[in-house]
């Protein structure tokens with residue numbers, strides 16, 4: 038579903054990724070692990086269209102990223118993003134935050150959806166009224182409301198305790214079983230064990 042061929046990324050003259058080749062299949066849950074500075078975020082950002090490779094190619098199904106005309110609508114149609122800090126709007130309730138991502142979703146749709154994630158009881162609360170773990174689950178809900186085919190998450194549990202981190206990874210596992218492709222950058226080797234596939238990034242290369 039997503040394929041990188043000879044992906045190399047430089048920040049000015051500094052090489053962050055070198056000749057990465059990988060293929061991720063539909064419904065796979067993939068973790069990119071590695072030490073700080075190894076290149077996980079750079080790889081995730083390239084695979085998710087947020088950064089452009091210096092050289093090499095990335096494909097989504099048969100489409101080369103270089104040939105995507107309208108990248109905004111491509112992202113909106115296909116991709117859900119989750120970051121370490123949740124970026125929910127504190128002045129809107131959880132339900133309103135989700136509506137912001139998809140104005141077409143009805144209240145009933147949102148309730149059914151939040152129910153399936155086990156957080157429907159939080160829908161009328163504000164982000165400041167719930168725990169960090171619940172906020173992260175709400176931000177996952179927001180990333181999912183458009184039913185993305187692929188989810189990219191960069192250190193999604195970076196500010197969570199181990200119990201909530203585990204819950205988030207279990208949520209990813211469930212989603213992947215339902216067919217969503219999940220790609221997560223994490224420094225946490227233990228949490229990563231739940232994934233179908235682990236790639237270790239070291240000095241900008243995939244350690245096989």
Ligand SMILES: Nc1ncnc2c1ncn2[C@@H]1O[C@H](COP(=O)(O)OP(=O)(O)OP(=O)(O)O)[C@@H](O)[C@H]1O
Pocket residue numbers: 048051052053071072073074075076077078079080224
């Ligand atoms: N915007 C940037 N400009 C210049 N160099 C950068 C930039 N972002 C990352 N780098 C460098 O690229 C290399 C890879 O960084 P990257 O953030 O991808 O690593 P990482 O494995 O995600 O690290 P961390 O776990 O600390 O987030 C590092 O040497 C880093 O200093």
